[in-house]
Amino acid sequence: MLTKSVSMNYLPDIPKLKTHPVPERFLIIKMITLIFLALLLYTGIAINYYLLQIQIPLWLNMFYGVGILLLITFETLFAYLQYQRITYIFYEAYLEIRAAGVEKIPYTSIRNVWYTSNVFDRYFATGTVQLTLASGRKIFLRHLAKSNEVYFFMQKQIA
Numbered sequence: 001m002l003t004k005s006v007s008m009n010y011l012p013d014i015p016k017l018k019t020h021p022v023p024e025r026f027l028i029i030k031m032i033t034l035i036f037l038a039l040l041l042y043t044g045i046a047i048n049y050y051l052l053q054i055q056i057p058l059w060l061n062m063f064y065g066v067g068i069l070l071l072i073t074f075e076t077l078f079a080y081l082q083y084q085r086i087t088y089i090f091y092e093a094y095l096e097i098r099a100a101g102v103e104k105i106p107y108t109s110i111r112n113v114w115y116t117s118n119v120f121d122r123y124f125a126t127g128t129v130q131l132t133l134a135s136g137r138k139i140f141l142r143h144l145a146k147s148n149e150v151y152f153f154m155q156k157q158i159a
Contacts, residue, residue, distance in 0.1 A: 017090040017153050021143040023083040025124040027076055034075060038068040088141055090153055095131075097139075107157040109134050115151040129154065 089096040117127035127147030
C-alpha cells in the first residue's frame with residue numbers, strides 16, 4: 001500500500017473571508033433607470049405625434065412596449081449573470097478576485113482602504129470598499145455583502 005506524505009508547505013491557503021456582490025442591489029437601480037429612459041423616449045415620441053396632430057398607431061405602442069420589455073428583461077438577465085460570477089476571497093496574505101479571470105492582489109501592494117455606502121446600500125445591507133494600490137490603481141468592490149466585515153478585515157491586513 002502506497003502512502004503519501006504531505007508537507008505543510010504544500011497545503012492550500014485557507015480563506016479568511018469570502019463574499020460576493022449582491023446582484024439585487026445593482027439590478028433594481030438598473031431597472032429603474034431603464035424604465036425612466038423608456039418613458040422619456042416614449043414621451044418624446046408622443047410629443048412629436050401630438051405636434052403633428054397625428055394619433056399614435058396601436059401597432060407602434062405595442063411594438064414599443066414589447067421592445068422595451070425585451071430590452072429590460074435581457075439587460076437585467078445579462079447583468080445578473082455577470083454579477084453572479086464575481087467572488088472575492090480574502091486569504092491571509094492576498095485578495096483573490098474571481099470574475100472573468102482570477103486576479104490575486106497581495107495586501108502589501110494596497111495603500112488605502114475606503115468604505116462608502118449610500119441609501120440603497122443601507123437598504124440592501126451592502127456597501128462599496130475601495131482599494132488604492134501602490135501603483136495608483138483603484139479597485140472598487142461594489143455592492144458587497146458583509147461590506148463592514150470586509151472593510152475592517154482589510155484595515156487590519158494592511159496595518
